[in-house]
Amino acid sequence: MDIVWAVISIALVSTGLSVIIIVADYFLNNYGDCTIDINNGSKTIVAKGGSSLLSTLASHQIFIPSACGGKATCGLCKLVVQDASGPLLPTELPYLTAQEIQAGMRLSCQIKVKKDLRILIPEELFSVREFTSTVELLEPLTHDIKLLRLKLEEPGEISFRAGQYVQLHSKPYGKIRESVFRAYSIASSPSDTQYIDLIVRLVPEGICTTYVHTALKVGDPVRINGPFGDFYLRGNKHELIMIAGGSGLAPMRSIILDVLERQLDHPIRFFFGAVTRKDLYYVEYFTELSKQHPQLTFIPALSAPGPDDQWTGEVGLITEVVARHVPDANDREAYLCGSPGMINACLKVLKDKGFSDDRILYDKF
Ligand SMILES: Cc1cc2nc3c(=O)[nH]c(=O)nc-3n(C[C@H](O)[C@H](O)[C@H](O)COP(=O)(O)OP(=O)(O)OC[C@H]3O[C@@H](n4cnc5c(N)ncnc54)[C@H](O)[C@@H]3O)c2cc1C
Known part of the structure; x- marks a missing residue:
């Protein structure tokens, strides 16, 4: 009998603690609606607080480049946050120069939206789109490199500068439970607007490249966004x-x-x-x-x-x-x-x- 009461008491205490944690989380982390002003009023979004700035912007179809999916290991998702939004985190420091810190630059994956913010982003990111596509071709080029051709579905056409890249979204597969975004340079010509070629090298234990090399099949749907990047031809005659x-x-x-x-x-x-x-x-x-x-x-x-x-x-x-x-x-x-x-x-x-x-x-x- 004593054991039964002990089990019931423990169950009641744990349930009580869980309820307290859920209620506390709701009140402490309920930041309500936050307004994000982009480029001095050129665009404004109102978003529920609590998520990272990177994912909040993405959920409003504003895609900031990020090759690591928000883990602060690629340093690509930099943007200027004009309001003081908490101190710089140690995870951000390796990716920011002294001038960038001075200018208010932060890694958007490391900033939680908790209040109204004013941010600056390059105008060309407004033209970044999310695309649905279908695998049209997936063939080996070498023992560890594959050509992946994606036919664009919605929108059905892309405009990019030769040299730019897109982010490919991998789905959970096998033992991998997470979805990730990784950057891949477009290998086809900008004149081919209805499909893109990507050249993907298999990285041992790599989440996205193993997905492309072993899980993806012709006819599968793939989500990408882009284009991104400033690696493109400059306009002179050299x-x-x-x-x-x-x-x-x-x-x-x-x-x-x-x-x-x-x-x-x-x-x-x-x-x-x-x-x-x-x-x-x-x-x-x-x-x-x-x-x-x-x-x-x-x-x-x-x-x-x-x-x-x-x-x-x-x-x-x-x-x-x-x-x-x-x-x-x-x-x-x-x-x-x-x-x-x-x-x-x-x-x-x-x-x-x-x-x-x-x-x-x-x-x-
Ligand atoms: C602008 C840009 C353009 C690019 N273009 C191309 C391109 O055209 N073609 C191309 O093939 N690649 C390209 N890349 C690289 C690509 O974005 C990916 O980084 C690469 O494909 C690896 O992704 P992954 O998900 O397979 O590997 P990840 O899962 O990111 O792993 C990468 C490595 O880290 C190791 N690792 C991961 N997690 C852990 C952990 N927890 N502990 C220890 N080790 C770990 C893995 O073993 C692996 O060796 C580009 C990158 C950038 C930034």
Whole structure:
């Protein structure tokens, strides 16, 4: 009998505590409706408080770039919050420079909407849309890279600058219970408005890339939003030195197709580096393109070709190959895309050749 009473008492106490917590949460975290003023009155939204600024804006169809889904590990969702909205968090500090902090910049994923806010965001983010799409093509390009073609459904067309990226939304699959957003550069031409190509490299244990490589099937629906990013062609007549590794080829393909289709008179030298032949792809594609368009020179290079590779092309680290082919920075600008290691090494070579910061654009991933 004593045991029964003890069990009943414990159950009553825990139920009572749960009710207190729920009621306290309701009153303490009930921030009511908050008004968010965007760009000094150019847009205003009224939202229920309590969520992060990033997700509150997204629920009002304003998409701030974020590659990590709000975990403060990518640093992309920066924006200016004009009102003091709590102190800077340690999670924000690694991603903000002293000038950005001075200007009131914050990571929108780390700010909870608790009161009225005034924020500044780049105007072009207003044109970012959410799209529903269907997988039209999903095929291997190498042992760990796949081409994913998405046919846009609603809206049915996208407008973007060659070099920009979209965020792809993965659904729960297998043991993964969460949905995430990750950034992928558009690999198709801006003239193809009804579909986009993405080039996705499988990251071991990576949530979104495992989703794309193992769970996604032709015909599946996929949600994306975009376009985002300032990695796109600048408007002058310089020779383009384009350097890519791995899935970094994606934005380069879009930029090169755009330059050729619009008949812009940039000479282009496209360096594509890999370790062995099995890591290279689109070699025939770009070789053919360069035969049709003499302004394009395609230079694939292997750093460690195996005996079976029968490689007759350039050999060496991509930095060595670039150093051999590019004499100096005169009338040239460089576009780089690949791993942080590759980009950092290439930056050094380009700086040694005299490229100033404003002549180099890069996307690291
Ligand atoms: C602007 C931009 C453009 C990009 N374009 C492309 C592109 O065109 N193609 C492309 O392939 N990629 C691109 N990326 C990279 C892409 O956005 C993803 O970061 C990448 O695909 C990995 O995503 P994921 O969800 O598979 O990996 P994640 O789940 O984010 O994991 C990444 C790594 O972190 C490790 N990890 C994750 N969680 C933990 C944990 N809790 N503890 C320890 N380790 C952990 C994983 O093991 C893995 O190695 C781009 C990135 C940016 C910023």
